[in-house]
Amino acid sequence: MITRETVEGGFGIYVHWPFCAAKCPYCDFNSHVRHQPVDQDRFAAAFERELAHFAELTGKRTIQSVFLGGGTPSLMAPATVERILTAISDRWTMDDTVEISMEANPSSVEAERFRGYRAAGVNRVSLGVQSLIDTDLKLLGRLHDAKTARTAIDTARETFPRLSFDLIYARPGQTPAGWEAELRQAIDLAADHLSLYQLTIEEGTPFHTLYHAGKLKMPDQDLGAEFYELTQDVTAAAGLPAYEVSNHARPGAECRHNQVYWRYGDYVGVGPGAHGRLTVGASRLATSTERHPETWLETVERHGHALVENTGLSEEEQGDEFLLMGLRLTEGIDMKRYERYAHKSLDPNRLNALKEHGMVEEIGENRVRATRDGFFVLDAVVADLAA
Template identity: 80%
Template sequence: MTAHKANEAGFGIYIHWPFCAAKCPYCDFNSHVRHQPVDQARFAAAFERELSHFAELTKGKRVESIFLGGGTPSLMEPATVERLLKAVADRWTLEDAVEITLEANPSSVEAERFRGYRAAGVNRVSLGVQSLQDRDLKLLGRLHDADTARAAVETARATFPRLSFDLIYARPGQALTAWEAELQEAISLAADHLSLYQLTIEHGTPFYALHQAGKLDMPEPDLAAEFFELTQEVTADAGLPAYEVSNHARPGAECRHNLVYWRYGDYVGVGPGAHGRVTAGATRLATSTERHPETWLENVERAGHGLIENAGLNEEEQGDEFLLMGLRLKEGIDLGRYETFSHRSVDPRRLKALLEHGMVEEIGENRVRATREGFFVLDAVVADLAA
C-alpha cells in the first residue's frame, strides 16, 4: 500500500495531556490526578522531542488538524499550549485552514485563560459538559454544576470560532422525556457540533465495580436503543444530524480531526498513552506510547520518544481497522479503498446477506454504510465483511 493511499483522508497531530483535577468514575481514558503542580515546562520539552521523532518519519506531510486531548488540556497554561502548537508548526507545514482543537472541562474555564488559548492559535474548543442536570453531574463525578457548564459554553462561544460539547445519556434512572428536554436545551446552547455518548460501563472503573455489585442500575438494552433512536431523531430535526455514531453537526461543521481517524488517515499521537497510525514508506505503523506520565517523561528524555509499540500492520489488520472506523460514518466507506488496504475484495454473498438483513445499505457506486441496526452490532458486521 502506498503512502498516498493511506493519506487520502488527511494528516493530523494528537497531543495527549494526561492530567485531570479528579478522575471520573466512568472514565477509562489514560488520565491521572497529581496533588502537586505538574512541571509544565519539562513536559512541554518532552512533547517537543517526541514530535521531532515523528516529524522525521512523516516528512513532507501537511497538517490539517491538531487536537489537544486528555486528561484535561485546559489545565495547561496558555503559554504551554502556545509552545506545543509552535512545536508542531516548526516541524510540519500547516494547512491554511488547520483545525486546532483543545478539550476543556467547564470547571477549569476562565475567560482570561480562554483568550490566551485563542491567542495561541486554538480555533475550536470541545467542552466536557456531560450533563445539564446537577444530580447527574454529581453521579458522574464531575466537578462542575449545570450553571457552570452553561456559563462555560457561553464563554467558549464568545471566544472561539468553533465549539463542541459532550453529553452522556442513558444514565441510571434517566427518563426518555428528561433526556429529550435536556437535549433540546443542549441544541439551543450549541453552536454547530455536539458529541452525544451512551453511558457504557468500562472494565476497571469504579462504575464497573458498582455495577458488578448491583449498586448501579443501567437501562435495559431495549431502553438504551430507544435513547439512541430519540437522540438521532431530535438532533436531525434540529439540523445537527449524526455524521458518525455519536457525533452530530451542522453540515460543514464536522470535527476534521476525528474525520481523519474515521476515514483511516494518518495521525501522529504524542504524549503519555497516545496512539497513532503513521505511514512510513510502504509500511503503515501502529504506534502507542508509555501510559504512565512520569515514566513516559523519563523515557522521552532518555531516548527521544516514549514509544512502547511501533509495529507494522499487515493487510488484514489494515482492512479490519478501515472497516471498523469507516462504517461508523454516515458517509460510509468506499469498498475500493478497502481493497487497497486489505488486498482482497468483499465477498459478494456476505455483502448481499448484510444488505438483505438491513445491517448495511448501499449509498452509491461501490459505497456502503452501516444502518442504525448495524451500528448496534458493528463488530459482527465488520467480521462478516472481512471474512
C-alpha cells in the first residue's frame, strides 16, 4: 500500500560502492581499501540480486532519484554502473525527470570514463573536492591537489548536465578570511550546487585519535559559528542559498535524492552497509545490510540479499525521524504530516518557547522551520520538540 506520506516524500534508490583508493583520516563512512583488484563482475551480479529482492518488497513504484555513493563509485567501470542502472530500470519505473547522481573523487576522474558513466545514464556528478588549498588537501588525506580538482570540475561540467562538489571548512588552522577567499573561488567554479560541511571529529577515525591526544587543534565553538555565518552570507549573496543545513543551490538545482531523505520519503538501500526506509503495507521499515564488503557479497550470493535489519518503526520513532530529517530543510516541515506519523501534535509550549528564543519560526499554515540560529544547534532543537 502506497500512502500519502510516501508520495509526498518521493522514492529513490541508494547504491553503496564501498571501496576507496585510500581512507581519509576524518572519514567514518563504510569505506574500505583493497590492494587487489575488486571483482566487479561478481559485485555487479550481487547488486542485481539484492535489487531484485527489494523490488519484491516494494512492488512497482516510480523512482525520482538514484544515488551511487560510497566509498568511491568512480572506481567502478562504466560497464558496472550500466549493469546496476539497468537492473534498477528493469524492476521499477524511472520518472521522466529522474536524477541519477554519482559521487566521484577528483583523483579518479578520467574524461573517457566520465563519458562512459554519462552513456550509462548518470546525469549528475558530485565531486569530493573538500578543499582548493594544497596543504589542506594533504592534511585531509586527499590524493588530489587543487589543480587536479579544477581539472575534474571542468571535465564534469563538460560531461554532465548537473554538477555539485563538496568542501570542508573550519579546518585546523583555517581563518574566516581564508575560508571566504576559498569559498568565493568555489562559487566561481560551481555550476549550481555546493555541499559545504563543517569538519567534525568522528569517533574511530585517525583525526579523533589525534584530537584527543592534543595533536590536532580545532576551531572553538564561537569560531565555528563565525565560519557557519560567513558561509551562509557569502553563498546567499552569490545566488546559492542554503536549502538544507550544509547544502546550497540555485533555485531548482537542489539534490533531489537527498530531498527524498530529508522529506522522509521512501528509499531502497543496496550494497554493503546501506540503509533504507520503506513503506510496505501499513508498516514503515528501517533496513540495513551487512557492512563488510566480502561478507555482504557472499551473503547475497547465498540468500539473495544481505539484510541485517528489517524492522518496523514505532509511531514515536517515525515522528522523531521526520523531525530530525525535515527540520534540516529551509522549507521546514508540515506539522499535520508529523501528526500522521507520531499520532500526536507538537507540544505547543515547547514550540512557543523555541519560537521565543529565535530557534524556530512558523511559515504559512501548519509549517514550522528552524531559523539560522536554530540550524546551528539543530540537534538540541529537534530533541526539545521530540521530548
